[in-house]
Amino acid sequence: MAFLELTGVSKTFGQFKAVDNFNLQVDKGEFVSFLGPSGCGKTTTLRMIAGFEKPTSGRIVINDVDVTYKSPNQRNVGMVFQSYALFPNMTVAGNIGFGLKIAKTPAADVKQRVERMLELIHMPGYGGRYPYQLSGGQQQRVALARALAIRPQVLLLDEPLSALDAKIRVELRSEIRRIQQELGITTIYVTHDQEEALSLSDRIVVMSAGNIEQVGTPFEIYNYPRTQFVASFVGTLNQLHCEVVDAAQGLLRYHDQPLTTGAPIEFPNGAAVKVLLRPEELQLGNGHGHETNQLVGQVETVSFLGATVRVELSLNGSRLTMDLQNERQLQLPQVGQSYTVSFPPHACWVMPEG
Amino acid sequence: MRRGTFWSWLWISLGALYFLLPLIGTFIFSLRARRDELSFAAYDSAFSDPRFWEAFGFSAMMAVFTVIVSLLITVPTAYWVQLRLPRLRPIVELITLLPFVIPAVVLVFGLIRIYSRPPLALTGAIFTTNLLLIAGYTVLSLPYMYRAVDTGLRAIDIRTLTEAAQSLGAGWPTIIWHIIFPNLRTALLSGAFLTFAIVVGELVLASFLARPAFAPYLAQLINNRAYEPAALTIVSFLITWACIGLISFFGQHRAGGESQLAGPR
Amino acid sequence: MAQIAQPEMREMPVSPVALRRVSWAWLGVVPFFLFAIAFMILPALSLISGSVQDRQGNFTLENIINLSQPFILNAYWLSIRISLVTAIGGGLFGFLLAYTVTVGGLPKSVRNGLMTFSGVASNFAGVPLAFAFIATLGRVGFITVLLKTLFNIDIYSAGFNLYSFVGLSLAYMYFQFPLMVLIISPALDGLKREWREACENLGGNSWHYWRYVALPILLPSLLGTMILLFGNAFGAYATAQALTGGSLNLVTIVIGAQIRGDVLNNPGLGYALALGMVVVMAISITGYSWLQRKTERWLR
DSSP: OOSEEEEEEEEEETTEEEEEEEEEEEOTTOEEEEEOOTTSSHHHHHHHHHTSSOOSEEEEEETTEEOTTOOGGGSOEEEEOTTOOOOTTSOHHHHHHHHHHHTTOOHHHHHHHHHHHHHHTTOTTOTTOOGGGSOHHHHHHHHHHHHHHTOOSEEEEESTTTTSOHHHHHHHHHHHHHHHHHHTOEEEEEESOHHHHHHHOSEEEEEETTEEEEEEOHHHHHHSOOSHHHHHHSSOOEEEEEEEEETTTTEEEETTEEEEOSSOOSSOTTOEEEEEEOGGGOEEEOSOSOSTTEEEEEEEEEEEOSSEEEEEEEETTEEEEEEEEOOTTOOOOOTTOEEEEEOOGGGOEEEEOO | OOTTHHHHHHHHHHHHHHHHHHHHHHHHHHTOSSTTSOOSHHHHHHHTOHHHHHHHHHHHHHHHHHHHHHHHHHHHHHHHHHHTOGGGHHHHHHHHHHHHHSOHHHHHHHHHHHHTSTTSOGGGSHHHHHHHHHHHHHHHHHHHHHHHHHHHHHHTTHHHHHHHHHHTTOOHHHIIIIIIHHHHHHHHHHHHHHHHHHHHHOOHHHHHTTOOOHHHHHHHHHHHOSHHHHHHHHHHHHHHHHHHHHHHHHTTTOOOGGGGOOOOO | OHHHHHHHHHHSOOOHHHHHHHHHHHHHHHHHHHHHIIIIIHHHHHHHHHHTBOTTSOBOSHHHHGGGSHHHHHHHHHHHHHHHHHHHHHHHHHHHHHHHHTTTOOOHHHHHHHHHHHHHHHHSTTHHHHHHHHHHHSTTOHHHHHHHHHHOOOTTTTTOOTTSHHHHHHHHHHHHHHHHHHHHHHHHHTSOHHHHHHHHHTTOOHHHIIIIIIHHHHHHHHHHHHHHHHHHHHTOOHHHHHHHTTOSOOHHHHHHHHHHSOTTSOHHHHHHHHHHHHHHHHHHHHHHHHHHHHHHHHTO
8 A cells, every 4th residue: 555645646837837647656665766857847746745835636645644735734744955944043953853842742752852863863962053053964964853853754855965065965865865764764855866866766756847757666767768768867878770670580770780689679670769778788899890789989088987987989970888897907998999889689778769 | 825915915004104194295285385276386486596506506516526535435445455455354344334333413523523623623614614524424425335335346256357357468457447347337326326315415414514505404494484395305305216216226136225224314 | 354365475475566566455445544534533532532521621530420410311311212112113113014025925016115215215314304294293284184174183182292202203213114124124035935844844833933933033133123223213313303403302412402502511521422322322333233243143
């Protein structure tokens, strides 16, 4: 039974449709990310779950209770804002205990809960500090503790890390996941950073222009994208424009090179399709380019990124991007030289043209 | 839209009532110069008094000189403090707060005490008294002028602009003429109009230094006439409105509403 | 700030060029300081020196002690009372007005109108303001006559008098409300929407928000501005003089009378009075600055 359920949720602002027919079922304890570019509707959807926007149509149900039209202060969901939104006039302890104080919890219980929260975020002893005395990362952790202190049914995070430095982002990211798993709390996480979404989530909802493009585990989203948008938004992608030669055998033709997927293709013979390849599944070699799944290209740029080496080749007027894994004995490819690029059949992902 | 809009409209209406009634009352009063009919006779009468033009002209002239002196003192100071002498900033800002600590009556008291005896007997002659008056006006408008210029300089990050210009080979005259002044124009105009409004309406300095300015003239008129002061009060309000309006016009999107605070009390 | 200046000077070679550059800067600020000394500091110092001298020019603290005369104390008390009343009244209603156009959700046009008018009204003070009030609430003022003819209410026989403490306070509000509006509006704008949402999210309602978040955040600004309003009213002269003709013995009016002639029979006392004023204003400005800085620190 789904713990959080959105059914047919839409939101229109005047003429502009921000969210269109959003359907999602989230299990208790699940970590789901809404991933997409700016303006895709992910934040609007989150705010509807929180109650700061009312849906134009549809239903939102949390733990079997229809909350669609309830005001924000009656839903018991915890929200972490992008700008932290800590109350500047209260100490850290005051901020964390605020929700409990309003609910008229006895002072001793509040104190205990605040201390427990401070331990949870690894900031014991910070209770007496003020927000302006904390760094961005610390403020965000306090914001998280504040949202969790009220024991919410659902935790909502609205791009919580985008205002922070890269290094802090990575640290805090794993903190958030650790805490979420420790508490087993159902969580919705909005981000435009695919690395965050991929590394944190149990499932990802990829959104674009108000619509859901795909829902799946990170592995599924990355390796089996269902739409063009998902394929190109998540990770880098090479696209080869091919023609189906023999659908049953899985044979295609790229210019005059034979390609095979090793499995039947669902498009008819002669159809114009795209074969999508991830850079890390390509291999560089010195062959002649006459085998199946082997292309010849000329190296244009070589970028050393540390753990990977990104090589860009030109062939048949278009570009191919491939990643080599770094090792000490690696010989970097030469710019201007021709190499063969080969890939296994299962690396080919076929999608319709257009 | 937002809750409580009824109360918002209520309070703002009460406020509007309070602010507008005196103006309406004065305006209607100013139209009553001729018995039983509404006319602008009081305005005619007021404007045809040569002493009005003398007084207003005098105040306007003093205002212009004050603006010039004020600009000459504040602009270089604000510029150099930002660019080269940041350590002086606290002292300079303290000085710009002094006019608040020394109200006009106290200021004129002190000015008279020093400058009415030899060797600095400025109050002896008209010309030098006028100079003293201009100095006093400059003191009163100093906080606003300095704040306007300082905010203007900060908004355009004068340090970076100067460095960029220098790296492109510009000399000082070019920098001052093509970079500083155009960008500061709005701030300078704001300060100038505000100073103008302050000076034209100022009573204390002018009256204690016995100079024929507009406000003392108006004060005296109240004792002698009934309707002309009303007319001139409305005129005074319109002039102030024009000054403030011009400041807003030239300085759109400026968040510093404070820059419009000033005036005689 | 000092840290920025020093490294620059350490790195530059101490050459004639470097010295010249810094000299220009010092030269540029000289007029400002000369002006400040000549027309602000010297007058202030001369008043201080005048207040500690007797008629013969000898040092004495008698003038300052004489400030405790009943006449003088009453003057201070009157000034303080009118300043307090108009600071608190002006502050509260000014805050309400500012609230309506920020958080209160009135349209942008109303806000612009209020801001512009506030700028004008705070400059309108002095003689024109006094006259406007005379023309409105004086014995034959517009409202006075209106109330008499339409509702048969005679406010003057009911005890109201424009040329009194109450009347003057009413007039003072004309520049106190706008001052509060202009200064507190940015602070109200600064109340982040997310604070309200976070409060709601944690289970609070409007009352909780104002009680625990918004008002505490605004309090230093509110208090500081009211202190500023206090100083503003305390130092006011023109409006009081034009309205009451000097009959209300505010400190500023007494000082004014003293300048025109030795009404206190003791020039030193006049200077001491002025000194007392400066002290009150200085305390007021310091209080305001301190509270402003506290707000800025919180909202960093």
